[in-house]
Amino acid sequence: MAKNLVVVESPAKAKTIEKYMGKDYQVLASMGHVRDLPKSSFAVEVNGGVKLSYEPIGRASAKKAVAAIRAAAKKADTVWLAPDPDREGEAIAWHVAELVRLKPENTRRVAFNEITRKAVTTAFASPRALDMNLVDAQQARRAVDRIVGYKLSPLLWRTVGPNLSAGRVQSAALHLVVERERAIRAFKPVEYWDLTATLATPQDATLQAVHPVGEKEKYSLGDGAAAAGVADTARPGPWTVVRVKKSERTRKPPAPFKTSTLQQAASSNLGWPTWRTMKVAQSLYEAGHITYMRTDSTNLSADARVEIGALVGDKFGAGYHQPREFTAKTKGAQEAHEAIRPAVIAKTPADMPRALSDEQHILYEMIWQRTIACQMADAIYDATTVDLESNGVPFRATGQVVKFDGYMRVYLERSDDDPDEVVRTLPEVSEGDLLDLRALDSAQHFTQPPPRFTEATLVREMERVGIGRPSTYAATVKVLNDREYVRSESRRLFPTARGEVVCELLEAHFAEVVDVDFTARMEEDLDNIAEGAKKMGPVVREFFDSFEARLEEQKDKMTRPERPTDQQCPECSRPVVKKFGKHGLWFLSCTGWPDDCKWSQQLDE
Structure with missing residues (x-):
């Protein structure tokens, strides 16, 4: 035994x-x-x-x-x-x-x-x-979440519909999604134009130069007529090179993965939702292939850095190795874990056992590449800027060439909201050169609203404002989906009608529940309990007393949402209002409904 x-x-x-x-x-x-x-x-x-x-x-x-x-x-x-x-x-x-x-x-x-x-x-x-401080921090989280969920959810059932929930972190996260949608709706696009000149050098090589030049002037051509006028001025030439500037630029590798950046990279590169990333990462951890996957640290142990250095030198040469320490941690970070990295650095993706699923293999490869890259040299570019002029109208051409790939030999980083990068090389030109105009094209553009969140960029925003922690990010996003507060379309999150109504009610009656600053302060209190700086009892009691008082004050004021319209009832001529139904959709209703008039009309979702 x-x-x-x-x-x-x-x-x-x-x-x-x-x-x-x-x-x-x-x-x-x-x-x-x-x-x-x-x-x-x-x-x-x-x-x-x-x-x-x-x-x-x-x-x-x-x-x-x-x-x-x-x-x-x-x-x-x-x-x-x-x-x-x-x-x-x-x-x-x-x-x-x-x-x-x-x-x-x-x-x-x-x-x-x-x-x-x-x-x-x-x-x-x-x-x-x-460690009872850690236990009490977890218990305090459960307690405050139970207080909000158990006390507030029944009010939502009564005023909005069944099977709904409010939560300390989920409601603040929902507020982020709704606020972004409001910003998109309120956004007024601004028209602007630019000109692109295709020019040929004396050696018959071509380059493309753009007007206006610089961020400050980007929106100076407000309509097609303004663009046409500048084009008419510039078109006759001569097109003269007035300045050629060459410089060396470097790009540093990203830090090794923590929970939020792993979720973001899997979203951008693999199209995975956060829950799927964490499920696959957990299976890799439990099989002994990676370090713990719920962490807000980008630190690597000294042993790991030495192992990575040896591997980089062996595989790519000493010139590719550059030791680095990443110690910056998220505000309110929990326990001092390492970053997410391979448990055995020397085990390359090709060395992984065949028993791994395709999902496990692709995620391990991404983690391995990012870990190796973080201890590699900067990428070095030769960047060239060519400024031209034609009849006083400035144009600019830019290009760059990778001189030394450095860490990019192993890993390239992009995020969900990054524009596609267009890298151009430029032909050799000198100051005073006269170029031939081959084409001069104008293009209309409009300023764009802020992008809707993906699951991963929502997690990034939650981390930035201090709500949630590595262990709760994926679960919070999953609840928003499961409760049908948000829907996903092409990986972008849209608030549903139900989600917006719940958010509006909470804003009006329980503002602290959707206030990210309030939620972030509670996260700090939980961190302080974990560190022994505060006790669970006083933190939970203060929250309970404050919330209970607010609940008593607001419980009878919270009613089913209703909005006025300029319509009249076709049956009795009373005013018509827009009401939110228990099935999560808006409908039109006579103000006499249901006692004095039965007219109502369902609206399209």
């Missing part, structure tokens, strides 16, 4: 760890959380202190896992709790200990950032006690 019991969350993680442990160790999976707040009651007690009432998870797999852990724990000399190294993992470890009633003197907590033999062995050599 094994003297040691090791408890992790998943069978995949258990299988990987089992390979590194001797016969005296038995590894069992808890199948995720073993306890949770009940769905049937509030379960948050705020009397003096703060107490959360949990119940065992009712799934058959969870019950079976707990029974196996309980039986094995009775026979083991030591129980090692090894869930993930963050607040959620710490909470799972605590719940297992509480539910199974583990003896503190026989219980050890071990945490590792990667599931490799070295990392696991090191962790087991230096166990610790459960």
Whole structure:
């Protein structure tokens, strides 16, 4: 019988760890959380202190896992709790200990950032006690989220429709999407024109030069007539090169991945939603192929940097290696993890086992490339700017040539909102050269509204304003989709009618729930609890008291949305209003409906 019991969350993680442990160790999976707040009651007690009432998870797999852990724990000399190294993992470890009633003197907590033999062995050599600050931070998050969801959602059911929810982070995230849509609707496009001259050198090479020159002048041609007038002035020539400027430019590699940037890169390069990225990343982590995937750190360990340097030198030459440290972290970052990187740097994508799925392989390749690139030299460009003039009208041609590819030999970065990059090379010209005009074309443009969010750029914005954390980004976006508050079209997020109505009601009656600054301050309070700087009780109680008072004040004022129109009822001539139906669509209704008049008309979605 094994003297040691090791408890992790998943069978995949258990299988990987089992390979590194001797016969005296038995590894069992808890199948995720073993306890949770009940769905049937509030379960948050705020009397003096703060107490959360949990119940065992009712799934058959969870019950079976707990029974196996309980039986094995009775026979083991030591129980090692090894869930993930963050607040959620710490909470799972605590719940297992509480539910199974583990003896503190026989219980050890071990945490590792990667599931490799070295990392696991090191962790087991230096166990610790459960960190109740981390547990309390997770409990406080559950408490404040339960307060908002349990107290506010019934008001939405009454005024908007069934199966809706409000949430501390999800409602603030929804507000970001709705605000962006409002900005797009309010946007007034401005017309502008430009001219493109196709010019030939004495050697018959061609280049294209553009007017207006520079950002300040970009919108100076406001209509076709203005463009035609400038074109008529410039067309006769002579077209003279007045300045040639050559310079060397560098481009630095991006930092290694953290949770949000991994989600953004998978969205841009693979078209994946955030939940899919995290699911595949989790499978790679649990199989021991990458480090922990929920992190807001871009730091790499000294050992990892040395290994990357050796690999870069071996594969590409010493000139491609440039050691770098990336230590900047997101405001309010949680535990000090590493960036997301391969667990074994030397294991290239080609070396990965065939047992990997296509999804796992492509994501591992992207993580490997980005990790290697971050310790490589800058890319170097030769950039050329040619300024020309014709009858006082300035034109400019720009081009660049890659002189040294550096990190770009391994990795090229782009994001969802980046325009397609057009790189041109220019023929050799000198100051004073006269060029021949081959064509002079004008083009009409309009200024563009801000782009709608993709899932990944929404996560980037959530991170920027400080709402949510690596462990909650994907789940928050998924809730917005599942509740039909947003819809995705060509990967862009549009608020639905239901989403906009919910946002409007919350803005009018519970402004703090959609206020990103308020939500960010709560995230900071949770971080302070995790660090031991604040206690769970006072933070939750202050939130509860404030929210309860607001709820009491607003609960009878929150009514089903209604908007006036300039129409009259065709049956009784009363005014007609626009109402929001319980099925998530607007309809027209007589103000006498439903008692005095039955007329109504469904509107198209």
